Amino acid sequence: MNADRIDPATMATATGTASPLLDEARQRPESQLRKNLKRFLVGNRLNLLGVVIVALFLFLAAFGELLAPHDPYTADITNSKLLGPSLTHPLGTDELGRDLLSRIMTGTRISVQVALIVLGFAVTFGTVVGLIAGYFGGWVDEVLMRLTDMFLAFPALILAVAIAASLGRNLRNTMIALATVFWPWYARLVRAQVLSIKEREYVQAAHSIGMPQSRVMLRHILPNAASVIIIQITLDVGYAILATSSLSFIGLGAQPPSPEWGTMMSTARNYFRDAWWYMAFPGIALTLTVLAFNLIGDGLQDALDPRSGRR
Amino acid sequence: MITRLIIRRLFFLVLVLFGLSLITFTLSHLVPADPARMIAGPRASKSAVEKIREDYGLNDPLPVQYVNYVKGAVTLDFGRSFSSRRPVSEDLGRYLPATIELGLYAFLIATVVGVPLGVASAVKRDSWIDHFSRFISISGLALPVFWLALMAQFFFFGKLGWLPDGQRLPNSVDPPRSITHLYTVDSLLTGNWETLRYSMEHLLLPVLVLAYGSLAVVTRMVRGGMIEVLNQDYIRTARAKGLASNEVVRKHAMKNALLPAVTSLGLQVGLLFSGAFLVEIVFSWPGVGRYAVDAIQAVDYNATMATTLVIAAIFVLVNMFVDILYLFLDPRIAL
Numbered sequence: 189m190n191a192d193r194i195d196p197a198t199m200a201t202a203t204g205t206a207s208p209l210l211d212e213a214r215q216r217p218e219s220q221l222r223k224n225l226k227r228f229l230v231g232n233r234l235n236l237l238g239v240v241i242v243a244l245f246l247f248l249a250a251f252g253e254l255l256a257p258h259d260p261y262t263a264d265i266t267n268s269k270l271l272g273p274s275l276t277h278p279l280g281t282d283e284l285g286r287d288l289l290s291r292i293m294t295g296t297r298i299s300v301q302v303a304l305i306v307l308g309f310a311v312t313f314g315t316v317v318g319l320i321a322g323y324f325g326g327w328v329d330e331v332l333m334r335l336t337d338m339f340l341a342f343p344a345l346i347l348a349v350a351i352a353a354s355l356g357r358n359l360r361n362t363m364i365a366l367a368t369v370f371w372p373w374y375a376r377l378v379r380a381q382v383l384s385i386k387e388r389e390y391v392q393a394a395h396s397i398g399m400p401q402s403r404v405m406l407r408h409i410l411p412n413a414a415s416v417i418i419i420q421i422t423l424d425v426g427y428a429i430l431a432t433s434s435l436s437f438i439g440l441g442a443q444p445p446s447p448e449w450g451t452m453m454s455t456a457r458n459y460f461r462d463a464w465w466y467m468a469f470p471g472i473a474l475t476l477t478v479l480a481f482n483l484i485g486d487g488l489q490d491a492l493d494p495r496s497g498r499r
Numbered sequence: 500m501i502t503r504l505i506i507r508r509l510f511f512l513v514l515v516l517f518g519l520s521l522i523t524f525t526l527s528h529l530v531p532a533d534p535a536r537m538i539a540g541p542r543a544s545k546s547a548v549e550k551i552r553e554d555y556g557l558n559d560p561l562p563v564q565y566v567n568y569v570k571g572a573v574t575l576d577f578g579r580s581f582s583s584r585r586p587v588s589e590d591l592g593r594y595l596p597a598t599i600e601l602g603l604y605a606f607l608i609a610t611v612v613g614v615p616l617g618v619a620s621a622v623k624r625d626s627w628i629d630h631f632s633r634f635i636s637i638s639g640l641a642l643p644v645f646w647l648a649l650m651a652q653f654f655f656f657g658k659l660g661w662l663p664d665g666q667r668l669p670n671s672v673d674p675p676r677s678i679t680h681l682y683t684v685d686s687l688l689t690g691n692w693e694t695l696r697y698s699m700e701h702l703l704l705p706v707l708v709l710a711y712g713s714l715a716v717v718t719r720m721v722r723g724g725m726i727e728v729l730n731q732d733y734i735r736t737a738r739a740k741g742l743a744s745n746e747v748v749r750k751h752a753m754k755n756a757l758l759p760a761v762t763s764l765g766l767q768v769g770l771l772f773s774g775a776f777l778v779e780i781v782f783s784w785p786g787v788g789r790y791a792v793d794a795i796q797a798v799d800y801n802a803t804m805a806t807t808l809v810i811a812a813i814f815v816l817v818n819m820f821v822d823i824l825y826l827f828l829d830p831r832i833a834l
Contacts, residue, residue, distance in 0.1 A: 341515045341818075342811045343769030349776065350519070350807035353795040354526035430643055434777055437645050438792045453646060457781070460653050467653070471646035479641035 228491035235491075238483030245477050248293050249300035256290035260447050270463045280465035283455065284445075288465065292473050295447035299477065302363055303428045307421055309367040314374025315410075315417065321375065322382025323405055333379065339372040345431060352440040359432075359448070362441040366431055370424065377420055381413035415492055423485035426478040433474055449474045501823060508819040512812065519811055520572065523804045524565050538581045555579075577805035582797040587805040590790060595809075596680030597667060598779070598786030602771040603681070604706040609713035609767065614760065616714075617721025621729060621756075622748055632718050639715020644774045648708045648781035655704060663701050665783035672697050705782045709774045713767050720763050724756040758829055765818035772810050 228235055253260070258277075264285035271281045279288040321332040339347070351365035385391065386409060394404045433450030435441040442448035444455060449470040456467035535552040536543075543551075552558050555578070556567060571578060577587035620632035656664040667682055668674060675685040675694050683702065686694035728734065729752055737747045776788035783789070787806055794802035 337511075338515050338518045341511070341815055342519065343773050343814050345773035345776065346769075346807055346810050347519070349791070349795070350523050350803065351526060353803050354523050354800070357795070426641065430641075433643060434645060437643075438776060438780060439796050450643075450645075453643075453649065457649060460649060461657055464653055467646070467649050471643060471650070474643055474646065475638075475641050478643075479637065482637065482641055 224491045228487050232487055232490070234483050235487035238480045238487065241476055241480035242484060245296060245480065246300065248296040250297075252293035252296045256287070256293045258287035258290040260286060260290040260294040261445060262286065270459060270466070272463070273465055279469045280463065282452070282463075282466055283459055288452075288469055291447035291452065292449070292470055295449050295452065295470070296473075298359075298442065298446065298448045299429045299432065302359070302366075302432045303425045306363050306366045306370060306428045306432075307424055309363075310370035310424075311374050311417065311421060313367070314371035315378045317371070317375040318378025318380075319382055319405055319410065322379035323386060323401070323409065329379070332375070336372040336375045339369065340376070342369075344369040345434065348431060348435060349438070349440065352435055357440050357443065359436075359442040359446070362432060362435050365435075365440075366428060370428065373424075374417065374420065377416060378413055381416055382409055385409050385412050419485065419488050419492060422481060422488055426481035426485070429481070430474065430478045501826060504823060504826065505819070508815075508822065512815045512819070515815055516572075516808060516812055517569070519808060520569060520804070521565070523807065524568060527800045527804065528561055528564075572805070572808065577808075578801040580794065580802040581799040582794065582802070587802050590802065591787060591805065591809060594785055594787045594790045597784060598772070598775050598788060600681040600683065601702070601705055601709060601775060601778070601784060601786060602768075604702060605710040605713060605771055605774075606767060608706065608710040609717050612710075613714045613717030614721050614757070617718045617760075618725055618748070618753060618756075620718070621722045621725030624726075632722060635711075636715040636719040636722070639712050639718075642711065643777075644708060644712055645777040645781055647711060648705070648778050651704050651708050652781060662704050665701075665705075665781070667701055667785060668694070668697050669701075705778050705784055709771060709778050712774055713770055716763060716767065716770065717760065721756065721760050724758075724760060725752060728752045728756040758825075761821060761825055761828060764824075765814075765821040768817045769814050772814065 229239070248255075266285075268277070268281045268285035268287075270283055271277055271285075273280045277287050277289065279292065281287055282291070317332050317336065321329040321336075348362070348365040348369045351368055352362045355361035355364065391404060391408050394408050399407075432441055433448065433453070436448050436450030437454045439454065442451045444451055452470045453467050456463070456470070459466055535548050535555065535557050538551050538555070539548045556564060559567070568578070575588045577591075579585065580587050580590055583590055616628070616632045616635070620626075620629040623629055652664055655662045663669065672694060675682060675691050675698075676689050678685050678688055682698040683695060686692070686698060729748075734747060734752055737751050738744070742751075772788070775784075775786060776792060778784065779786045779788035780792055787810065791803060791806040793799075794806065
């Protein structure tokens, strides 16, 4: 699942081109940002598609439960068990007679929450580790980075499975497991950034006027590493959502009656001969969401990375 | 130089496995579940539970239990599976070949299709083949592999009835005499054509589904690598001195572009194992992925921990092999 990561070394050169003096000038980054944003939205229709789907996804996460035509949890086995798509149930019903559209809409929020929490922890922890390792160097760097390498040495999903299974099967533990496998990528990425940024003149200048180290790190180094971190987050939202659903599908993660998409598909498996809609629609929702975030991530990388030869 | 690399990597392997065993062991013993009760079953008497606790060494202090666990694991003794009651290493020996057979074919397909596709799409930018390869690489990363598996099963088994829904062979067919434990190879070696046909039929869907994600990664890496190389000066020089376009691509560009793709070899093993966890459940494939998932659901710690340890070991070993291979392929690298 992590096979498509950006090489931090590539990323380091990507943002390391601007002259430090220009960086200091407030005007330039702003206009540059606008130019990049324009290139991002107008330059490629796929990016726009990604933005539209993600917007819809976020909208459903906020209001999906309110807008759902039926109650996502109320069962009605006698009247509406495993009904195909119809006007009352546009995406059909499940084995307990619950409306699938309503459940998929409600499930959106779980995916957003998971992505927010998992990446929130992973990015914070990884950034702190990377910042400290890159800034202080020496044995601190050595210890922290070997630890990071150790986590990176496993296939991510399998490490997550091991941790989630050891902790016990529920959504909270799965989020802990995923945060554990995501943070090392951020540690490595941020460290590479810090290594190049800390040599710049404005950082040296900050040191020479006696600015405390913590302030240099937070005010001068971290903001300049931000764009790279943000690109990586965009690329990872899709992975985080996909990984959660995958773990839920194998019985870790969210448990029934949760309308988490992977959990729904795990149950749907038992009815696949009679009810294709039951497994088809949660999968389509998941695919579109992951696709949309990937498109945005790729697009952002192209737009913000001046080196990239891709359109 | 190579021996130094190998020694360093082996040392790292030991460290990694030690770390993983420590993580999973600590975590699994923080949970308040009582494994002895689970082995004994809900209706066992108190003394029966106590006896199991004694037999499995669950009364020892945790550090002692951990040391015993590591001692065993070094000699591939991972204890007994709580659910199958067999030694876990025996179970793994039984299920690993099925996963390897699945992964091997998926890997071959991803490489044999992905490399030419990536090269062609880089050489002919914006042609139909480029669009096709980008469709594959974008969709391959977004499609949940378990969903793809379910849908493939639904169409090709449920609707069309062309292919079997799972397992390695039909129940009525005996497996071929074991030589490599890979059914296709064994039935080929023993000249058992009918079994060969059956095993290939059963492999087809799981392999294709599993290969799709890897295909996306390979195509993407090869395409990216080729585009970068094709933009370089020496390629322009080669073209300028009048070499045939075909020859430039084959002799000058591909050699350099494919080198980074070798690295993806190691990554793919991780991807394939992760995918196997999901694909094997859908297709009732008797491999380690399904074994691990069953173990997770039965709260079978020994089996879960051993499976993840073994897979991690294979992953690290393959990456070590890739590093060494790289050393031979790229003389510029000095370690």
